[in-house]
Amino acid sequence: MSQRHALDAAVPPHLGSPPPRTRRWVPIRKLGHRHRARVLEHLLALDDDDRLLRFGHLASDERIRHYAEQLDFDRDELFGIFDRRLRLLAMAHLAFSRSEVQGEGITEFGVSVLARKRGRGLGSRLFEHAVMHARNRGMSTMVIHLARDNAAMLGIVRSAGAAVEFEGADVLAQLPLPANTLGSQIAELLGHQAAEFDYRLKLQVLRLDAWSSGKT
Numbered sequence: 001m002s003q004r005h006a007l008d009a010a011v012p013p014h015l016g017s018p019p020p021r022t023r024r025w026v027p028i029r030k031l032g033h034r035h036r037a038r039v040l041e042h043l044l045a046l047d048d049d050d051r052l053l054r055f056g057h058l059a060s061d062e063r064i065r066h067y068a069e070q071l072d073f074d075r076d077e078l079f080g081i082f083d084r085r086l087r088l089l090a091m092a093h094l095a096f097s098r099s100e101v102q103g104e105g106i107t108e109f110g111v112s113v114l115a116r117k118r119g120r121g122l123g124s125r126l127f128e129h130a131v132m133h134a135r136n137r138g139m140s141t142m143v144i145h146l147a148r149d150n151a152a153m154l155g156i157v158r159s160a161g162a163a164v165e166f167e168g169a170d171v172l173a174q175l176p177l178p179a180n181t182l183g184s185q186i187a188e189l190l191g192h193q194a195a196e197f198d199y200r201l202k203l204q205v206l207r208l209d210a211w212s213s214g215k216t
């Protein structure tokens with residue numbers, strides 16, 4: 001009997017199907033001007049393949065520096081997931097171009113997760129967060145440009161129900177967004193406050209660490 005079948009046999013018949021996967025809460029924090037250096041550090045850590053997937057071209061360190069310098073934290077929405085040392089493990093950029101700001105209702109999504117933290121649902125969480133923010137901001141469509149061979153990103157957009165169009169090696173995914181509701185506004189507000197609290201706690205611990213190691 002295979003190991004899988006042995007495990008199945010051990011499960012009582014009334015408990016036949018496995019329990020649904022539990023989803024741990026992940027603090028997703030809004031990024032601002034003061035996070036520019038952390039954003040740069042995160043993006044510079046992406047290897048050539050990842051840079052190609054994230055930016056659609058093999059962005060040099062210099063291009064990435066330029067990208068980080070010109071990020072408009074007031075117009076666009078950037079958010080990220082930090083570890084205990086406040087390193088940016090994953091980040092997403094929801095871009096609102098001038099014409100979109102004028103009311104076309106389209107926003108563009110880009111995301112990256114550090115290679116060692118992939119496959120744990122962080123990319124999906126950032127995508128869901130972006131959807132919630134975009135709809136709360138009154139957007140009607142989210143677009144995502146991705147490579148045809150980007151299986152993880154393709155999985156994320158497809159499971160969200162986006163329409164995908166293949167154009168050679170590239171894919172254009174378009175996700176229609178539901179209208180915002182009081183529930184979606186409250187959910188975002190609560191998530192924001194909890195993530196802010198989590199961030200401040202990590203900052204305090206880091207400061208205490210620095211202070212106590214300075215004393216010893």
Ligand SMILES: CC(C)(COP(=O)(O)OP(=O)(O)OC[C@H]1O[C@@H](n2cnc3c(N)ncnc32)[C@H](O)[C@@H]1OP(=O)(O)O)[C@@H](O)C(=O)NCCC(=O)NCCS
Nearest residue numbers: 053054110111112113118119120121122123124151152155
């Ligand atoms: C795309 C990316 C953000 C995904 O992040 P992630 O945290 O690994 O994604 P998740 O763990 O949430 O997984 C998303 C889905 O893809 C699947 N997946 C993850 N890695 C995969 C892989 N290498 N091959 C196939 N599917 C994969 C997961 O199983 C999951 O599907 P499920 O929800 O049905 O289980 C990450 O791979 C990345 O940063 N890539 C480089 C930059 C990039 O490609 N950006 C996207 C273009 S903007």
